[in-house]
Amino acid sequence: MAVLSRYGLEPVLLGRVFEPARGRFGLIPFIWGSVVVGLMALVVAVLFGVSLALAVGRRVPERLRGALGRGLSIFVALPSVILGWWGLETVVPLVRQVFGGPGFSLLAAGLTLGVMITPTLAALSLAAVEGVPRLLEEASDALGAHPDQTLLGLTLPAALPGIARAVVLAASRALAETMAVQMVIGSQPVARLALNLPGSTLTTGILVNMAVWPPGSPAGQSLTVMAALLLVGAWWLSRQLTDRSDPA
C-alpha cells in the first residue's frame, strides 16, 4: 500500500499508463479491461443463459427437462482452463478473421468468458423459471393470452428476481476469472477503445506481473492495490445479492 502514499492515490487509481520500470503505476488499463470484458461476457451470457432457462423450463417436453438441467449443471463445473483453451483454438481465430487485429483481444476475452458463465447463469435462472407457479400461467392462458404473451408478460417478470441473482453471481464469476481470460486477451496493459485489440484485466494483470516484480517493491505493491480493488468489486457484487433477497 506504500505505493499509494508515495505516488499518490490519483496517479495510481486514475493513471492511464502502467510502466513499472519507469515508475508509472496507473491501473486504469486493468480496471477498463475488467469492466469491458465483464460487460461483454454478461451480454453474451444473458442472451444465451436466459433463453436456455426459458426454453428448458417452459418450452421443452417434460421428460427432457431433468436431463437438460443436469447437463447444464455439469457445464457449470467445467474447468476454466478448458474454456480458455477453446477460446484460443476457436474464438481468437474467429475474431481475427471477422474483426481484424491479432485476434487476441478484449472482444475474444468477452466472448470466451460469456460462454464460460452461460451455464452458471442458465442453471440458476432455470431454477427461478421453474419456481414460477404453474397456476398463474394457466390463469393467463385461460384469459386468452397467447403463449408468447404468457412467457414474456408473466413467466419472465415473475422469475426476474431469481434471474437478477443469477446475473450477479455470473458477474462475480466473470470478475474473478483469470485463466480463461489470460489465454485469449493478449495481455497488454493498455486502455483502448478498440475491442479487437489486446488488453488486460485486473486478474490477468496480477497473474502476469506477480513473478516479475519483487514483492515489496512499488510495482509489487501496485498488485496488492489491484487485489484490493477486486476485493471491493466482489464485496459490491455480493451486496447486490443480499439487497435483493430478504434482509434477514
Place this chain on the structure above:
Amino acid sequence: MRQRHGVTAVILVLAVCGGAILLLVAGEVVAVGWPELGAGFRAGPADLRPELFNTLYMVGAALVLSVPPGLLAALWRTEERAPRILEDVASLLSSLPSVTIGLGLFVLLIATSGWPFSRAAGIVALTAMNLPWMTAASIPVLRQVGESRRQASLALGASVWATVVRVVVPEALPGLVAVAAVGAARLVGEAAALLFTAGVNAPARFSWSPWAPGATLAIRLFRVGTESLHPDARAMAGAAGIVLLLFTLVLLGVAGVLQRYLRRRAGIVDGTEGRFGR
C-alpha cells in the same frame, strides 16, 4: 388462423445455439486431444501421469484439510448462533478471485518464507480456496434442516452436539455431499492460484514428497496450450483437457450417485416418521 410464435422461436434458436456452443467446447477438446491421449499414459514428453497424480494428491490433501473445519465453522454459525460476520466473510472470500489467493501465498510462502514451488504450497492455496466455499455453501444446506427436528431432539434431552451428529448432519448429508463435490471440482480445475505456488513442473521421478513440484492437469493444459513449442503441443493440451474433463465428470457423477443413495435412505426415514413401534 395459425398463431405466430415469434418469441418462442427466438428463444428456442438462442437456446439451441447456446447449448450447441457448450457442446462444441467439449467436442473440440475430445477431437483434438484424442490422438495424443494414449501417449499421455506412456513415458515421454506427452506423459500426463505426474500431473494426474499431483492433482489427486493436492486436491485430496486440500479436501482433508478444508472440509471438516469448513463444516464445523458452518455448524458453529447455524447451531451455536456464531456472529453473522463469520457468514459474510466466508461468502465474500469464496467469491474472491483465486489469483489474489495465489498472489498472497506467493508473497508469503515463496518470496518471504523461502518455500519451493511445491505440492505443499499448492495444498495451502487450495485449502485457502475451499475453506470459505465449504463454510459459505454449507450454511444454507444446514438451515434447510427443519427447526422442529432440532427442537424435538433437544426436548428429548439430547445435547447440542448429539443433535448435530445424530439429527442435523445426517439429514443435511445429501446437500453437504453436493457442496463438497462442487468444491472439489473447483479445485481440480484451478490454475490461477497454483501457477506461482505449486509451480509449473511435475516431478520427473515418482515421489510422495510434499516438497516435489506440484503442476496439476489444469496447469499443464494452460502451459502446453499457450507456451509449448512441441510439434504435437495442440494435441497434448487437448489430451490434458480430456483427462481433466473426465476427472470432473467422474467426480460429479460419483457425488450424484452418492447423493441419490443418501436421499433414498433419508426418504425411508421420512416415510416412517411419526409411526409408532418402529
